[in-house]
Amino acid sequence: MExxxxxxxxxxxxxxxxxxxSISHRITGIINFFAITVICIWFALMLFGETNYQIIxxxxxxxxxxxxxIGITWSFSFQMLSEIRHMIMDLGYGFExxxxxxxxxxxxxxxxxxxxxxxxxxxxxI
Amino acid sequence: MVQISLPxxxxxxxxxxxxxxxxxxxxxKVNIYRWDPSTGGSPRIDTYEVDMDNCPSKVLDILNxxxxxxxxxxxxxxxxxxGVCGSCAMNMGGKNGLACTTSxxxxxxxxxxxxxxxxxxxxxxxxxxxxxxxxxxxxxPWLKNNSTKQTTxxxxxxxxxxxxxxxxxxxxCACCSTSCPSYWWNGDKYLGPAVLLQAYRxxxxxxxxERKERLKKVADELKLYRCHTILNCTNxxxxxxxxxxxxxxxxxxLATANV
Numbered sequence: 001m002e003x004x005x006x007x008x009x010x011x012x013x014x015x016x017x018x019x020x021x022s023i024s025h026r027i028t029g030i031i032n033f034f035a036i037t038v039i040c041i042w043f044a045l046m047l048f049g050e051t052n053y054q055i056i057x058x059x060x061x062x063x064x065x066x067x068x069x070i071g072i073t074w075s076f077s078f079q080m081l082s083e084i085r086h087m088i089m090d091l092g093y094g095f096e097x098x099x100x101x102x103x104x105x106x107x108x109x110x111x112x113x114x115x116x117x118x119x120x121x122x123x124x125x126i
Numbered sequence: 127m128v129q130i131s132l133p134x135x136x137x138x139x140x141x142x143x144x145x146x147x148x149x150x151x152x153x154x155k156v157n158i159y160r161w162d163p164s165t166g167g168s169p170r171i172d173t174y175e176v177d178m179d180n181c182p183s184k185v186l187d188i189l190n191x192x193x194x195x196x197x198x199x200x201x202x203x204x205x206x207x208x209g210v211c212g213s214c215a216m217n218m219g220g221k222n223g224l225a226c227t228t229s230x231x232x233x234x235x236x237x238x239x240x241x242x243x244x245x246x247x248x249x250x251x252x253x254x255x256x257x258x259x260x261x262x263x264x265x266x267p268w269l270k271n272n273s274t275k276q277t278t279x280x281x282x283x284x285x286x287x288x289x290x291x292x293x294x295x296x297x298x299c300a301c302c303s304t305s306c307p308s309y310w311w312n313g314d315k316y317l318g319p320a321v322l323l324q325a326y327r328x329x330x331x332x333x334x335x336e337r338k339e340r341l342k343k344v345a346d347e348l349k350l351y352r353c354h355t356i357l358n359c360t361n362x363x364x365x366x367x368x369x370x371x372x373x374x375x376x377x378x379x380l381a382t383a384n385v
Contacts, residue, residue: 002165004247005133005161006245007217007240007242007243007246008138008240008243009244009307009310010310012217013217013221013358016363022355022356041281063236074253086355091378092371092374095370097360099363100357
């Protein structure tokens with residue numbers, strides 16, 4: 001009796017938009033937690049002089065640095081939009097299957113558009 | 127706890143291959159999860175070539191065809207074949223549903239059939255739902271009315287009756303609960319969408335007098351708030367119900383009512 005196998009679960013279950021947005025919400029949440037911590041440390045380091053500032057600036061201008069910055073921008077955008085979606089759901093709205101699909105897609109594409117807008121805005125292009 | 131990989135004894139092996147003997151041109155491959163308690167060992171995936179020219183439209187028809195014509199050892203639950211009893215709930219093409227109401231035409235490519243996810247397997251496609259039934263019992267799914275003297279009918283207005291729509295139709299097939307990742311990781315404590323939908327059904331029943339007690343009982347970090355609106359449940363429900371919304375309504379009641 002004890003040797004009964006456990007039937008496959010996450011290995012076989014099909015993903016759909018709502019489950020993807022939900023898991024991404026968690027992952028971006030964790031990323032943001034660490035990102036905010038690192039940003040705070042950077043700001044604190046600047047208090048200790050210009051050399052620290054130069055080091056951070058040098059790092060942020062490398063390819064990896066830019067990748068991380070854009071990544072964090074996306075992760076913040078996603079988290080924010082997804083949180084709005086979850087708050088609306090907490091009010092009891094938007095549970096119809098079609099609506100969840102639409103709001104899920106809005107979050108995914110909205111976060112990408114928001115990232116591009118922030119990038120363009122930060123560069124002074126718009 | 128979150129456990130992504132399967133335990134050692136549950137890892138799925140490649141199984142037997144049943145070649146078509148009818149000589150049909152219209153074949154489909156059906157992969158079915160098999161485990162036999164009398165022989166034990168690891169579960170395996172058997173592959174059957176099924177003649178689709180002589181097979182009706184639902185997944186249950188394929189299973190019946192396999193059992194009747196190819197391999198009589200296959201075990202699965204089924205009864206009404208009309209989406210009423212909820213016996214033939216299983217995972218088909220990566221999604222939970224009733225085999226009797228799911229068309230095999232909806233599934234692309236090979237048809238993969240597994241038991242409901244994250245259950246102890248009794249045999250082949252039959253999962254152990256005892257835990258879920260115990261949880262169902264724990265919410266006391268019956269009318270509670272304290273007035274012992276009342277011998278007449280308890281009236282309910284049309285509006286109050288309408289509140290039960292979308293909750294009373296549940297057939298307890300467990301498609302929703304076993305599709306829920308939160309229920310996979312915390313199924314011993316989290317009640318899961320099926321049971322919470324029933325909890326909601328009794329909370330909003332105007333004839334029930336223990337609304338507050340019911341709310342209090344369900345208001346628990348693990349029992350209720352493990353729902354993170356992943357919405358696998360609503361996507362899976364073969365009756366088109368919305369357990370996720372019912373759970374949100376319970377949360378809302380707890381947030382607004384003075385319980």
